[in-house]
Amino acid sequence: MSNASEAPTPDDGLRLMESADTGPVLAADGTPLKRSLGRALRRQKLRALMLIAPLLLFVLLTFIAPIADMLFRSVENQIVSDTLPRTVVALKDWDSTSGELPSEQIYEAAYYDIFIAAERKLHTRLGSRLNYELTGASSLFRKSGRGLDDIGEVYQDQFEDLNKAWKDGETWAQVMGSDAWLSEANSWGKSSGKLAPALELRDGIAELLPKTAESYSSFANFVRVDDGDNPASEDPWSLVYAALWQDLTSGADVSAYSGPNADLLQEAASAAQDFESISFTDGFAEIDEDWVDTPIWQTIKTYSPKYTSGYFLNSVDMKKTPDGPALRDEDQRIYGLLFKRTMFMSLVITISCIMLGYPVAWILANLPARTANLLMILVLLPFWTSLLVRTSAWKVMLQQQGVINDVLVWLGLVGDGDRLVMINNQFGTIVAMTHILLPFMILPLYSVMQTIPQTYLRAAKSLGATNWTAFWRVYFPQSVPGIGAGSILVFILAIGYYITPEIVGGTTGTFISNRIAYHISSSLNWGLAAALGAILLAVVLILYWAYDKIVGIDNVKLG
Incomplete structure (x- = not known):
């Protein structure tokens, strides 16, 4: 009896296990199970990330990056400060x-900046940029690029007449150059395949002749980098002569x-005081009278910051002025009208697609599968034809001498002299785009209607x-979820056509969108095109948000 009472029971075994210090649970390879599971989960997540990495990279390069670049271009304005650095600094103290x-x-300052920009062929780009804000700026900068030589040549001719060595x-x-640089420059040749040695100014020359040193450095760098020649053997710009006279x-x-x-140099210093001179103001006035008027200078100062709100102001029919933002003249306000027209016509096209697409989708959803599949081919058939061909076909059909008008005249519904004008107006756009976008409404509707039991x-x-x-x-x-999906799809496609x-x-x-395309391909005003595109993107996002709040994006279904 005593032996039986002392035999271990299951409870004793449990208590023994609980009291024992067993340590962490180990995996089969001897590592702690928790650590092993964590490593396995990380490996699984990394494998999943690698599987979707190509898609993420594709989306980043083809979708996110272009949008980011567009948003940057809509505010970027570095060309003014980069091309006219001295002028921008000097204009800070001028009350425009x-x-x-x-x-x-x-x-x-403008003389030095524009002269160097003209040598580098950058003045025309700057003129084009400012021409977006002030009509005539482009031609003004082109003319100035050719005319600024006359100012420097006034001094160049006198230095060369004083001593032929200045030629x-x-x-x-x-x-200007140090002895070490001269030695390297004289031994350099184009056949080396390398750029000529970079200019190293002679000790003390920058302090003695600061403007000359700066101008000659710009000249030497241009000859070395842009022309690929040796500045030690090239005749300097007329700008350098003007700078030397000033010093x-x-x-x-x-x-x-x-x-x-x-x-x-001492001979030139003695004679320079008696040289014929011309003020920079008079020199610019001789090039063009617009330089002695305030608008061009106001425009340069207004658009001198590296980033500007000017493009966005222009896209909402406003402009940036020295006194702040202001509305444009009434005859120049076109973008507000275009935005309203785009929204209105896109809405009309969407409603037209609903009215035409709903019955078609209902018929397809209620026909036998074999018949519905055959008819679905007719719905998808337009996708097999080029968009340009379909649009051109509508142009042929809708014109006054087109098929539709000919049929109406033949039926006697309209007179030959009273043919309907159905092209080159809003009606033509609505008809053609409704036809093009109709399949994008039918397909979501059909997918949803198929799931609705006829019972x-x-x-x-x-x-x-x-x-x-x-x-x-x-x-x-x-069927409302199908209408919602089709409406979002058609509307977003419509506003971007x-x-x-x-x-x-x-x-x-x-x-x-036509105006955006014009600025991208014709006027080359990419900043304004980017601003218009950014506003259009914001409008789409706002409408999407409003739809989500009113209807609920979760209720949108494609089947």
Whole structure:
């Protein structure tokens, strides 16, 4: 009896296991199970990420990156400050609302900036940018690029008449460049396949002749990088002569200079005071009278920041002025009209697609599968034809001498002299785009209607409902998700169309997308095109958000 009472029981075993220090549970390979499971989960997530990585990269490169670039271009404005750095700094202290012309120092800064920009062929790009804001700026900068040489040549001719050595590029190189640079430059050849040595200024020359050193450095860098030549053997720009005259007449003590051609420089310093001179203001006035008027300077100052709201203001029929944003003249307000027209016509097209597509989808959903599949081919048939061909076909059919008008005249419904105008207007755009976008409405409707049991209608009728009541109160509510999906699809596609409105819309049937395409391909005003596109994107997102709040995006189904 005593042995039986002392035998271990299952409870004793459990208590023994609970009291024992067993440690962490181990996996088959001896590592803690928790760590092993975590490693396996991370490996599984990494494998899943690698599977979708190509798709993510594709979306990033083809969707996210273009949108980001568009948003950046809509505010980017670095060309003004990059092309006219001295002028932008000088204009900071000028009151653009005073009505007074800028000071001589500002004209001087503009001379140096525009001259260098003209050598680098950048002045025309700057003129095109400012021409978006001020008509005539493009031609003004083109003319200035050709005319600024005249200012520098006034001094160049006098220096060369004083001493023929000033004609020689080597003279300038010896005065401005260090001995080490001269040695490297003289031993350089194009056959080396490398750029000429970068200019290294002679010690003290930048302090003695600051404007000349800066101008010659710009010249040397241009010759070296842009032309691929050796600046030590090239004749400098006329700009450099003007800079030297300014330095010599500003009190530069050239007697302290003891480098090469010191006597030549001292001779020039003595004679420079008697040189014929021309003010930069007068020089610009001789090029074009617009330079001695305030609008061009106001425009440069207004658009000198690296980032601007000007494109967005232009896209809502406003403009950036020295006094702040202001509405454009009434005859220049076109974008508000285009946005309203785009929204209205897209809504009409969407409603037209619903009215035409709903019966077609209902018929397809209620026919036998074999017949429905055959008829579905007719719905999809337009996708097998080029969009351009379909749009051109409508142009042929809708014109006054087209098929539809000919049939109406033949039937006697309209007179030959009273043919209907159905092209190059809003009607033509609505008809053509409704035909093109109709399949995008039919397919979601058909997919949803296929899932609605026909027994619901029979049950409603058996309870005394009329055909209309059964449809309206039983069938139609269940098809609303298809209407929502089709409407979103058609509306978003419609507001972005530009080929069809361009061909059949004329002047009254075009969309805002046509204006965006114009700025991208014709006027090259990519900033304004980006701003218009950004606003259009914002409108779509707002409408999408409103639809989600009112209807609920979860209720949108494609089948």
